[in-house]
Each structure stands twice: as C-alpha cells, then as structure tokens.
Amino acid sequence: xxxxxxxxxxxxxxxxxxxxxxxxxxxxxxxxxxxxxxxxxxxxxxxxxxxxxxxxxxxxxxxxxxxxxxxxxxxxxxxxxxxxxxxxxxxxxxxxxxxxxxxxxxxxxxxxxxxxxxxxxxxxxxxxxxxxxxxxxxxxxxxxxxxxxxxxxxxxxxxxxxxxxxxxxxxxxxxxxxxxxxxxxxxxxxxxxxxxxxxxxxxxxxxxxxxxxxxxxxxxxxxxxxxxxxxxxxxxxxxxxxxxxxxx
Ligand code: B12
Numbered sequence: 446x447x448x449x450x451x452x453x454x455x456x457x458x459x460x461x462x463x464x465x466x467x468x469x470x471x472x473x474x475x476x477x478x479x480x481x482x483x484x485x486x487x488x489x490x491x492x493x494x495x496x497x498x499x500x501x502x503x504x505x506x507x508x509x510x511x512x513x514x515x516x517x518x519x520x521x522x523x524x525x526x527x528x529x530x531x532x533x534x535x536x537x538x539x540x541x542x543x544x545x546x547x548x549x550x551x552x553x554x555x556x557x558x559x560x561x562x563x564x565x566x567x568x569x570x571x572x573x574x575x576x577x578x579x580x581x582x583x584x585x586x587x588x589x590x591x592x593x594x595x596x597x598x599x600x601x602x603x604x605x606x607x608x609x610x611x612x613x614x615x616x617x618x619x620x621x622x623x624x625x626x627x628x629x630x631x632x633x634x635x636x637x638x639x640x641x642x643x644x645x646x647x648x649x650x651x652x653x654x655x656x657x658x659x660x661x662x663x664x665x666x667x668x669x670x671x672x673x674x675x676x677x678x679x680x681x682x683x684x685x686x687x688x689x690x691x692x693x
Contacts, residue, residue, distance in 0.1 A: 464602030467549060468507070471598065474545045475509060479516030480595055483508040484572030485606045494599055497552050501601035506554075508565075508572050509542060512585070512592035512669075517678040532557070534685070542596040552599040565594045576614030579625050580662060581638050584615055589669020590624075615668045623665035629655075633662050644690035647683065656683050 472482045485507040488494045494503040520526055525537040535557045546553040556565040566583055569575055575583040582590045616622075625633055629651065632643035643660075646652040655661050659679025673679070 464600070464604055467600070467602060468604060471507065471545065471549065474548070475542075477519065478541045479511055479513075479519045480509050480542070481511065483510040483569065483594070484609065485604065486568060486571040487606070494554075495552060497550060497599060497601050498547075499550060499601075501550075503552075503599045503601070505600045505602060505604040505606070506568065507598045507600065507604070508569055508594055509596040509598060510569075510592055510594045512588040512672050514675065514678075516595075517674060532685075534681070538595050542598070546596075546598050550601070554597045554599060556594050556596075563597065565597070568597060569594055572609060574610045574612050576616065578614070578616050578666070579622060579635070580633050580666075582663070584666070584668060586612060586615060587669060588672045589615075590663050590666050591669050591672035591674060619667070623667070624662045627665035628660075628662040640690055644687055647687045656680065656687065659683060 468482060475481065485505055488503050488506055494506065496502055520534055520537050523533075523537045525533040525540070530536070535555070539553075539555060542553045554563050556563060566577075569583055573585070575585050578584040578590060580590065584590055585592050625635070628643070630642050630646045632639045632646070647656045657680045658664075658676040659674070660683065664673065
C-alpha cells in the first residue's frame with residue numbers, strides 16, 4: 446500500500462477499516478438466494494452512479510450474479526414464482542437484494558427497469574475475467590455463457606478489491622465457433638444479433654426446442670457445459686425474452 450496515495454487519507458483508511466468484513470457478510474447474506482458477489486469496481490465521478498440513501502457518494506460497486514442451479518431453486522420456492530404477476534424473477538430479485546442492501550445502508554441497482562439500462566456488461570468486464578463472445582453475451586472462463594448479473598450493490602465504503610485476473614477469451618482459441626453455426630435461423634452473425642429473426646422463430650412450432658430448453662446457439666458453446674441450467678430455467682428465460690421482444 447502506498448501511504449502517499451490520497452485515497453489512503455486517514456478518513457479513507459478509517460472507512461476501509463470500519464468496512465472490513467462487509468464483503469464476506471454480504472456474500473453470506475446473498476448465498477441462500479443463489480446469488481454470489483462477482484467482484485467490484487470503483488466508479489468514476491463521470492459515471493453518475495446515484496448516491497446512497499443517506500446521501501453518501503458511491504465509492505465501491507459490487508456486482509451480484511448467478512450461475513448454476515442455486516438461484517433457480519431459491520426463486521422457485523418464492524411467492525413471486527407462483528403469484529401469476531409479470532416479471533416474477535425481477536420482482537423476487539429486487540425484494541431480496543433490496544433487503545440485503547438496505548441492511549448495510551447500501552443502494553442496489555438492477556440490470557432491468559432502468560432507462561437507459563445500467564451498463565452491466567461493461568461494469569462486469571471491470572470486475573472479473575469475462576469477454577464478449579460472438580453471441581454478445583459475456584463468456585466466463587469457468588461458467589461459459591451460463592451466468593448472469595442480477596444486481597449491483599453501491600457502497601459508500603472504500604472496499605479493498607482484488608486485482609482482476611487476466612486471461613485470453615476462451616472464444617479466441619475456439620476455431621469451430623459452433624455458437625455462430627448452430628442457430629436454425631442464423632440470428633447470430635459477425636454483424637450482430639437479429640432479435641426479430643430469433644423471436645419470430647420462437648413463435649413457430651420449429652422453435653419449440655429453443656423456447657422450451659434454451660437458445661440452441663448458446664447451448665452449442667463447449668465452455669462451462671456443467672453450468673448449463675435445467676431446461677425449466679432455460680425455458681423460463683427464453684419465454685421471458687420472447688414476451689419482451691413481442692412487446693416492442
Ligand atoms: C436490452 C437487453 C437485451 C435485448 C437486446 C440485446 C441486444 N441486441 O443488444 C434482448 C431483449 C434481445 C436481450 C436478449 C437476451 N439477453 Co439481454 N439484456 C439487455 C439489457 C437489459 C441491456 C443491454 C444494453 O442495452 N446495455 C446498454 C449498454 C450501454 O451497456 P453495455 O454493457 O455497454 O452494452 C453491452 C450490450 O449491449 C452487449 N451486447 C451487444 N450485443 C448483444 C447481443 C446480445 C444477445 C446480448 C445479450 C448482449 C449484447 O454488448 C455491449 C458491450 O458490452 C442487459 C442488462 C444490462 N443492464 O446490461 C441484458 C443482458 C445483456 N442480457 C442478458 C441475457 C442473458 C440475455 C438472453 C440470453 C436472455 C435469455 N433468453 O436467457 C437473451 C438473448 C436471446 C437468446 N437468443 O438467448 C444478460 C447477459 C449476461 C452475460 N453473460 O453477458 C444481461 C447482462 C442481463 C443479465 N441479467 O445478466 N437482451
């Protein structure tokens with residue numbers, strides 16, 4: 446640690462000391478819901494991250510995400526999963542993460558609802574070794590394409606963040622690129638993602654496999670196959686995507 450670093454002023458140091466244990470405590474509180482802390486970043490003043498409920502400026506942002514079956518299991522047991530109202534996963538996420546953030550005086554931001562959307566993918570790339578895949582989704586060295594971001598927790602504490610490990614994207618050494626060759630209607634190409642082509646295929650009987658078991662192009666990726674969600678979860682996300690695309 447450089448003692449001349451202005452961010453290590455006595456005030457900053459005492460904020461850091463007081464907040465020691467905050468990350469493990471948050472990780473522990475998030476865990477029963479299948480959420481995990483996925484690194485963090487220090488926002489720049491130009492990023493216009495809103496202040497905390499008590500007016501304190503944002504100093505550290507921690508990313509909350511999920512991979513594997515735990516979140517789906519927890520969500521499936523929630524009231525939102527069966528109340529028949531729109532956007533059950535988003536409502537459940539907001540209820541659970543807001544409660545955790547509020548308990549430590551923090552503010553939670555979400556990848557949904559905000560207009561314009563908070564740039565979660567750009568934030569994530571500052572926090573963990575993820576890279577843009579040819580599908581537009583970020584690829585993670587362990588989880589492959591089977592992970593998502595659920596929230597960002599904004600804190601006034603100057604938390605120590607570990608350096609982000611560096612490494613090449615797994616896509617760089619994937620010469621076959623099955624993700625770009627598998628979509629039955631070629632919705633993904635080097636020129637981008639044709640959302641309408643994808644959505645209109647999902648509405649047809651031929652699109653039932655993608656709609657009920659998850660995007661075929663995403664399922665073709667050889668990385669992180671063990672983290673692929675159950676057909677029920679994959680189908681849930683695809684149906685939510687189709688509803689969103691239809692409402693445009
Ligand atoms: C709008 C949006 C969509 C739109 C448009 C995507 C597009 N063509 O750009 C639609 C509705 C089509 C969409 C679909 C899906 N999305 Co979406 N989407 C978003 C959302 C809400 C905002 C993206 C945005 O505009 N960002 C604004 C810019 C300024 O932020 P940015 O980080 O700098 O921008 C990046 C993205 O635009 C990205 N990008 C570019 N092209 C594409 C193409 C696709 C398919 C995606 C997903 C992203 C993407 O590259 C930019 C640079 O990093 C984000 C959540 C968020 N707040 O970030 C989720 C998000 C990008 N989506 C996500 C996912 C998982 C999906 C789906 C796979 C959902 C599903 N069905 O399971 C589908 C894809 C359909 C399929 N065939 O599987 C995840 C991606 C996670 C990851 N591993 O990277 C996010 C981050 C949400 C989350 N909860 O984690 N999505």
